[in-house]
Amino acid sequence: AEPRPIAMVTTLNGYACQRRTPLQHHNAVLTDALLVLAEKAEFSENEGRSVALRAASVLKALPHTVINMENLQGLPCLGEHSQRVIKEILEDGKSREVEAALHSEQYQAMKALTGIFGVGVKTADRWFREGLRHPSDVASSGHRLNHTQQAGIQHYDDLNMPVTKAEADAIGQIVKEAVQAVLPGAEIILTGGFRRGKPTGHDVDFLITHPEEGKEEGLMPKVVSWLEARGLLLYQKTNRNSYLEATEGSARPPNNMDRFERSFSIFRLDMPGAGPERHPQAALLEQAQDDSSVGGRRVGESWDWKAVRVDLVVTPFSQFAFALLGWTGSQLFERELRRWAGQEKHMSLSSHALYDSKQKRYLRASCEEEIFAHLGLEFIPPCERNA
Ligand code: ATP
Ligand code: MN
């Protein structure tokens, strides 16, 4: 083993988009704790969330393990609260505030309820205050649920099971077949967490484009029909592209919400030969129920399937680099890029474009490297954007 550093002092830049943040880092004990506090703040809708996220992100970028408070000297984004939590963990092995959060009924219920696809913090909080604690309470409460939430409840277990890279690749093959059937020459690119090298994700994100600008228009409904005709979609909601309408008549781009033609969906991924052992609970369910059909899935046979969340986004070729940068994440890295652009460069970055407020013009880019260059940032490859 390497000798432990005694007083390792590292300086890091203040914006996450100026730092390299690998997937595997040296401070998981501390970042896990801070991420719980970020979640707790999110559940009670207070400002603490981004503060804790930024603090955790700084520790993720450190090339060594923090072993004492001196190690924190010169680091940005570590406020009084974060330092107190870190100190407690270094001294006692755990933070009382984090333990209390993890054990609180509110945290556990909010975690379970926001884990339902289609349920945000506001809805979960309202349900919590009405006494609901778990998705099964929601199902039996008689609340009117929208289609997204119905799908979210129906596929709750599957959607809360991590999606593996192998499953993402299998979905990629299906999407590729669909896209090429309805628009030959179109390209699909795996983005989101998997592009950053994550071994699992909560969903699978794809960008779809065509090198001939304009050919991609109206592509999504055709792809969706192709998939639906083959029974591959359990749920989908398609939004059309509203970018031009939003931009029309104003010199400045609208805001950071992106407006691509896109589809938030749930795929039905066949798992040939997987059997019930893939779902530990399936065997139990089978024993408990005479009916061997659970939520549409048949257990105890030689085939099985899994519900997987998939985001499909269609982008015009001229906006592809911006869309790729915007959909690769991490979410904090993206937020920091836009903060950097606005505060340090008087520019406005979205998943569609980069606008320079001083020159009063859009800056073009055909790859991510050009966007970093426009922003005066060193290029950070996707696997080091795990901020
Ligand atoms: P996970 O592995 O858990 O899916 P992820 O990094 O892929 O992690 P996503 O929520 O899938 O997380 O989002 C990927 C990226 O896509 C985010 O960084 C975010 O910037 C972008 N994104 C997600 N949803 C939207 C949206 N509705 N509009 C615009 N951009 C979005
Ligand atoms: Mn994702």
Ligand code: MN
């Ligand atoms: Mn996504």
